[in-house]
Amino acid sequence: MNTDLQDFSHRRYNILTGEWVLVSPHRTKRPWQGKQEEVANEARPAHDPDCYLCAGNTRINGEVNPDYKDVFVFTNDFAALQSDTKEFKVNDGLLLAESESGICKVICFSPDHSKSLPDMAVEDITKVVKAWQKEYKELGSEAHINHVQIFENKGAVMGCSNPHPHGQIWSQSTIPNEAAKKHKHQAKYYQKNKRSLLGDYLKQELKLQERIIYENDHFVVLAPFWAVWPFEVMITPKKHYQSILDLSEEEAMAYAEAISVLTKAYDQLFNCSFPYSAGIHQAPTNGEANEHWHWHMSFYPPLLRSATVKKFMVGYEMFGTPQRDITAEQACERLKKLTAIIH
Amino acid sequence: MNTDLQDFSHRRYNILTGEWVLVSPHRTKRPWQGKQEEVANEARPAHDPDCYLCAGNTRINGEVNPDYKDVFVFTNDFAALQSDTKEFKVNDGLLLAESESGICKVICFSPDHSKSLPDMAVEDITKVVKAWQKEYKELGSEAHINHVQIFENKGAVMGCSNPHPHGQIWSQSTIPNEAAKKHKHQAKYYQKNKRSLLGDYLKQELKLQERIIYENDHFVVLAPFWAVWPFEVMITPKKHYQSILDLSEEEAMAYAEAISVLTKAYDQLFNCSFPYSAGIHQAPTNGEANEHWHWHMSFYPPLLRSATVKKFMVGYEMFGTPQRDITAEQACERLKKLTAIIH
Numbered sequence: 001m002n003t004d005l006q007d008f009s010h011r012r013y014n015i016l017t018g019e020w021v022l023v024s025p026h027r028t029k030r031p032w033q034g035k036q037e038e039v040a041n042e043a044r045p046a047h048d049p050d051c052y053l054c055a056g057n058t059r060i061n062g063e064v065n066p067d068y069k070d071v072f073v074f075t076n077d078f079a080a081l082q083s084d085t086k087e088f089k090v091n092d093g094l095l096l097a098e099s100e101s102g103i104c105k106v107i108c109f110s111p112d113h114s115k116s117l118p119d120m121a122v123e124d125i126t127k128v129v130k131a132w133q134k135e136y137k138e139l140g141s142e143a144h145i146n147h148v149q150i151f152e153n154k155g156a157v158m159g160c161s162n163p164h165p166h167g168q169i170w171s172q173s174t175i176p177n178e179a180a181k182k183h184k185h186q187a188k189y190y191q192k193n194k195r196s197l198l199g200d201y202l203k204q205e206l207k208l209q210e211r212i213i214y215e216n217d218h219f220v221v222l223a224p225f226w227a228v229w230p231f232e233v234m235i236t237p238k239k240h241y242q243s244i245l246d247l248s249e250e251e252a253m254a255y256a257e258a259i260s261v262l263t264k265a266y267d268q269l270f271n272c273s274f275p276y277s278a279g280i281h282q283a284p285t286n287g288e289a290n291e292h293w294h295w296h297m298s299f300y301p302p303l304l305r306s307a308t309v310k311k312f313m314v315g316y317e318m319f320g321t322p323q324r325d326i327t328a329e330q331a332c333e334r335l336k337k338l339t340a341i342i343h
Numbered sequence: 344m345n346t347d348l349q350d351f352s353h354r355r356y357n358i359l360t361g362e363w364v365l366v367s368p369h370r371t372k373r374p375w376q377g378k379q380e381e382v383a384n385e386a387r388p389a390h391d392p393d394c395y396l397c398a399g400n401t402r403i404n405g406e407v408n409p410d411y412k413d414v415f416v417f418t419n420d421f422a423a424l425q426s427d428t429k430e431f432k433v434n435d436g437l438l439l440a441e442s443e444s445g446i447c448k449v450i451c452f453s454p455d456h457s458k459s460l461p462d463m464a465v466e467d468i469t470k471v472v473k474a475w476q477k478e479y480k481e482l483g484s485e486a487h488i489n490h491v492q493i494f495e496n497k498g499a500v501m502g503c504s505n506p507h508p509h510g511q512i513w514s515q516s517t518i519p520n521e522a523a524k525k526h527k528h529q530a531k532y533y534q535k536n537k538r539s540l541l542g543d544y545l546k547q548e549l550k551l552q553e554r555i556i557y558e559n560d561h562f563v564v565l566a567p568f569w570a571v572w573p574f575e576v577m578i579t580p581k582k583h584y585q586s587i588l589d590l591s592e593e594e595a596m597a598y599a600e601a602i603s604v605l606t607k608a609y610d611q612l613f614n615c616s617f618p619y620s621a622g623i624h625q626a627p628t629n630g631e632a633n634e635h636w637h638w639h640m641s642f643y644p645p646l647l648r649s650a651t652v653k654k655f656m657v658g659y660e661m662f663g664t665p666q667r668d669i670t671a672e673q674a675c676e677r678l679k680k681l682t683a684i685i686h
């Protein structure tokens with residue numbers, strides 16, 4: 001390993017987005033006198049009569065949730081994107097805007113209010129994966145939907161307003177900023193090399209073994225070289241698959257296992273229900289071949305030093321470049337040890 | 344005004360960065376059951392013996408602060424960037440990294456621990472502006488410094504670990520991500536039109552009067568058409584100036600006045616010490632003409648509905664596109680009313 005990367009300030013290039021991250025490894029010694037987050041470790045009941053996601057309960061719009069047994073998907077009651085929105089365009093001098101239509105859904109991972117992904121059996125996580133596949137396929141086949149963003153906000157610190165295990169899907173007609181960057185950089189590489197950019201990167205990482213946290217037959221869990229968040233991790237299939245639809249039954253289970261191992265390790269890291277935003281980047285559903293796409297799921301967890309001290313992406317990060325102190329290799333080392341115990 | 348922008352989901356284009364923001368005006372009715380931020384409204388003493396930024400106190404590295412009377416600048420004790428860092432490069436397959444050197448400074452706005460910018464007299468804010476000018480000039484003239492990022496993180500929710508009024512400057516050898524985007528888009532427009540992109544935008548906004556919060560002889564305070572944060576605001580000079588060094592004495596005071604009016608309005612909005620990250624984007628100090636640059640200061644405040652409910656830029660925003668509910672025009676309206684009372 002290049003030890004300079006562990007000792008001196010440097011920037012690393014993100015091959016998928018074309019952007020940089022500033023790494024300041026010597027800065028981990030900085031004392032922290034600022035904000036302490038609350039730790040939410042209190043046990044929750046399996047069913048909460050006040051939770052609008054629990055089975056049988058009434059939601060704010062009067063709808064009653066079915067008595068669901070595993071995964072339950074419904075259209076978001078306060079959807080940011082709607083199918084029947086008015087179409088319009090503003091193209092007036094330097095003002096440019098256009099209407100955006102879409103469909104937003106909520107996906108409850110389990111009827112059990114007390115659980116989160118790391119507490120669920122691999123076979124139950126597999127059911128979540130299957131629901132993601134179904135939604136990606138169905139939403140993606142709608143004429144006005146060209147991009148399907150599957151994600152989860154976990155924990156109050158990540159803006160999640162209900163601890164019931166759930167994620168979201170926002171699908172829409174245009175390709176959003178972050179996906180568009182990855183679209184562009186993967187396409188460029190694919191056109192030139194006729195190989196998957198992420199596939200080639202994976203090969204290199206598997207050889208180096210410096211940032212690999214865990215792998216099974218079909219998936220790799222790694223701290224990407226250009227990771228921004230202290231314990232940022234990517235799960236990606238070894239095969240060059242454009243989307244989660246390409247997964248066989250066995251591969252879907254291997255994916256669920258990777259999620260299970262990673263989220264369990266997260267919870268053990270600071271001995272708390274580890275907050276994060278996770279999202280799947282995969283081929284847009286715009287009817288094109290998108291052969292350059294190699295799908296992956298990323299986890300962006302905010303915690304830095306403990307259950308109560310997070311990394312703030314503020315001033316310099318907002319106006320300059322994302323910045324981190326602990327290196328991807330150090331984060332990998334810590335998570336790897338934990339997955340070894342779990343597995 | 345195009346009323347569709349106030350009623351239907353749409354995306355708006357940021358002419359400076361080339362990126363989009365998703366606006367969902369119908370979504371402001373969403374109830375909030377999630378995280379409540381703490382309000383820090385308790386009065387602070389003018390001098391706090393435990394504050395490492397107060398005059399005469401000892402900092403963690405043993406240095407004693409001078410008995411300063413207005414502005415005090417020093418090199419950050421835990422600098423993310425350093426001048427004497429080792430130079431190296433990693434260019435190994437798909438891993439790309441390079442050392443980054445720089446200088447990080449802290450700038451105390453006032454010796455008075457109890458104050459923040461909105462509590463300070465315009466002439467005292469002018470002293471801060473002059474310190475920014477001096478630092479931009481001095482740091483920028485160092486051979487290895489090609490970009491000077493001036494910013495302020497205000498409030499615990501913005502990762503600020505000390506309420507003493509202060510900002511920071513991170514200067515470095517490369518141009519960071521966000522500045523690089525604005526560099527590129529301004530240059531493209533300037534090459535084509537031989538005019539400032541932001542200057543032309545300002546003219547259009549001044550004619551429309553839909554997003555102008557406040558103006559004086561030399562500065563405009565506006566909610567940009569493509570604003571991301573609920574109450575995001577930009578302060579920019581009417582003249583096409585590349586950097587804050589171009590300001591005359593009178594203009595520096597007009598700038599301080601604009602900061603004063605805006606931050607006072609912010610504090611009144613939710614009746615609290617309004618948190619934000621603010622930053623100045625201006626010409627890189629790379630020795631080039633940079634005629635396309637039109638400097639501006641932006642404020643990114645996180646609060647959405649009240650002193651305790653902020654907007655979370657999480658899942659969809661991290662993986663897709665920044666999203667907002669309240670429109671820039673609505674935010675402008677509210678802030679404008681407040682500045683009218685102040686002024």
Ligand SMILES: O=P(O)(O)O[C@H]1O[C@H](CO)[C@@H](O)[C@H](O)[C@H]1O
Binds near residue numbers: 313
């Ligand atoms: O330098 P400070 O105030 O200790 O730290 C704060 O600002 C820095 C620059 O935006 C961030 O990197 C830190 O995450 C934040 O807590």
Ligand SMILES: O=P(O)(O)O[C@H]1O[C@H](CO)[C@@H](O)[C@H](O)[C@H]1O
Binds near residue numbers: 161654655
């Ligand atoms: O939809 P929710 O869970 O109410 O809201 C949460 O996730 C959304 C999508 O990332 C964000 O826009 C909101 O700021 C956040 O609070």
